[in-house]
Amino acid sequence: MPPLSLSRRNRAVIAGAVALAVWPVNAGHAFHWPWQKDKAAAKAAPKPASQKPAAAEKPPADKKLASDEKPVAFKCDPTTFRIIVDVGHTAESDGAMSARNVPEFQFNLRLAKRIVDGLKSGGFPETKLLVTTGKARPSLGRRVAAADALKGNFLLSIHHDSVPDKFMENWEYDGKASHFSDRFSGYSVFVSHSNEDFKTSLTFAKLLGRQMKAQGLQYATQYAQAFMGHYQRELLDKDVGVYAYDRLIVLMHPQMPAVLLEAGSIINRDEEVKMASVERQDMTTKAVTSAMKQFCFGAQPQVQPQTVAKSQPEASNQPQPAAQPAPREITSVPEQNSEPQASSQSPPK
Numbered sequence: 172m173p174p175l176s177l178s179r180r181n182r183a184v185i186a187g188a189v190a191l192a193v194w195p196v197n198a199g200h201a202f203h204w205p206w207q208k209d210k211a212a213a214k215a216a217p218k219p220a221s222q223k224p225a226a227a228e229k230p231p232a233d234k235k236l237a238s239d240e241k242p243v244a245f246k247c248d249p250t251t252f253r254i255i256v257d258v259g260h261t262a263e264s265d266g267a268m269s270a271r272n273v274p275e276f277q278f279n280l281r282l283a284k285r286i287v288d289g290l291k292s293g294g295f296p297e298t299k300l301l302v303t304t305g306k307a308r309p310s311l312g313r314r315v316a317a318a319d320a321l322k323g324n325f326l327l328s329i330h331h332d333s334v335p336d337k338f339m340e341n342w343e344y345d346g347k348a349s350h351f352s353d354r355f356s357g358y359s360v361f362v363s364h365s366n367e368d369f370k371t372s373l374t375f376a377k378l379l380g381r382q383m384k385a386q387g388l389q390y391a392t393q394y395a396q397a398f399m400g401h402y403q404r405e406l407l408d409k410d411v412g413v414y415a416y417d418r419l420i421v422l423m424h425p426q427m428p429a430v431l432l433e434a435g436s437i438i439n440r441d442e443e444v445k446m447a448s449v450e451r452q453d454m455t456t457k458a459v460t461s462a463m464k465q466f467c468f469g470a471q472p473q474v475q476p477q478t479v480a481k482s483q484p485e486a487s488n489q490p491q492p493a494a495q496p497a498p499r500e501i502t503s504v505p506e507q508n509s510e511p512q513a514s515s516q517s518p519p520k
């Protein structure tokens with residue numbers, strides 16, 4: 172059971188649906204929500220003592236204050252700001268399965284590479300791609316350790332969404348019995364109150380949600396609903412789709428602000444096709460890059476509803492880096508070479 176503040180009613184609702192926690196239809200599903208099976212890894216995840224993020228302002232230690240959810244002023248030098256773009260899951264434990272039987276990891280890797288290229292060509296030359304290998308559970312602690320070892324200033328984890336098994340329907344695709352759910356779609360953005368820099372994480376999350384919305388995209392609203400049971404989340408920004416996901420390892424433990432983007436649903440048959448398209452990948456990349464520029468140049472996220480979608484609203488009024496550095500080769504960081512210190516998890520040899 173997750174250490175989340177579910178209501179008694181919700182506990183009762185989910186009491187008879189414990190099987191949801193393992194999402195048995197697709198084995199990879201279980202680790203789409205990694206903390207479900209990784210409480211031990213959460214406790215054991217290494218916490219390097221040094222390497223403070225380069226945030227302009229730090230939140231107070233007390234994470235219970237309601238004011239923690241207000242955006243903070245944040246500025247950075249984009250030429251030195253190191254963004255870690257984390258590819259969700261691994262080739263061995265590849266996350267959710269799409270309606271057409273393509274593992275989530277493939278979607279994550281393709282989109283993350285595109286985002287890295289977009290950030291580098293957009294004036295963030297220090298951006299790094301983080302690819303982790305190995306089984307799901309031990310990979311989570313190593314993933315965080317690798318991000319810390321890279322001395323990242325910000326972690327953005329890229330995922331694609333699915334649904335709990337109870338929403339799955341059967342169909343046949345390419346001659347194979349398959350599963351889909353067209354009921355839900357959309358992106359969503361997650362932050363953890365347990366991150367050491369929750370305020371800064373939330374500031375970027377809101378900017379990212381606003382830019383996704385500006386691309387004409389809708390966020391996934393189901394996570395705010397009681398029928399999601401185990402998977403219900405606190406909606407922190409109902410305008411642009413930012414949720415709290417407090418016990419997620421990749422958001423809790425990095426020594427830097429961290430945000431997880433579910434770029435869209437790959438169990439929805441229509442949205443899966445869109446997620447595979449260059450056009451949609453470019454929309455997401457543009458949203459991330461625009462949000463990061465606003466973030467770095469100190470823009471405050473606005474929470475008022477935007478009735479008119481705008482494309483790259485920052486383009487005309489944001490200062491641009493003096494030079495557009497040429498895109499570099501993407502840096503892949505297998506975790507075997509980046510374990511910064513001993514932990515209770517034995518790294519693979």
Ligand SMILES: [Zn+2]
Nearest residue numbers: 203259266330
């Ligand atoms: Zn995932």
